[in-house]
Amino acid sequence: MKAEAWIFGITTVFVAVVAPGYWFLSGDWTGTSALVMTALLTAMITLYLGFHASRMDPRPEDRKEGEIADGAGELGFFPPYSWWPLWCALALGFMVYGVAMSAWWLVIIGFTAGAVTTCGFVFEYYRGEHAH
Template identity: 35%
Template sequence: MRAEGYLFAGVAAFFGVTGAMYGWLAAEPAGTVALTVSFLMSGLVALFCWTQHTKRGDRLQDRTDIPIADGAGPLDFFAPHSLFPVLCALGAALFGLGVVFGLWLVLIGFGVLIPAAVGFVFQYGQRRP
């Protein structure tokens, strides 16, 4: 994950410098906000990749001194079936439609999205690796 961390750190640096220059020269708030949000999102991905690298070390794909056969077998645990992704998508769609059509739909979307996201995150919280 080290290479991915450096890649997204470079993307974050690009958006940070571009956003600062754009905000200073253009004085237009929408583009400045979009570049700032892009900087924050790519910085978050870079931070995630870097913490995963420091926590787990080099992956098999990152090392050149091992044979390909050492990477065979199951990679990780993947959920076999779950309704939580569908509920998250439904809540996000209702939330987005609520921005267009009214506060009542935003509240319904928020009411569907939050429990679905919590369930999605914690559905296998008790599972041991």
């Protein structure tokens, strides 16, 4: 994770240098505050990655003598296809459309459908074809 910490650290320094220059040239408070928040958020990620990089064993890509074969093996669990995100997005779309059109009955339908689809999304791996 040292490489990632360096990338975010360089980004933090760059944005921290650009933010005052942007304010002096434009006088725009909105853009300046966005750049300052970006610098603070990238600094937070840099500290997190640097902290964890110092406490864990180096990965093959963190070692100079690391080989490609050193990184072979299982990388983790990647879920198969799922239809639940589509239905969750559709329920959210109903809710947003209902709020925009002041059709509160549509918001209630969307909220109910959202509760059902969120439960389906959360408990997807507890039953059916992909149960663990």
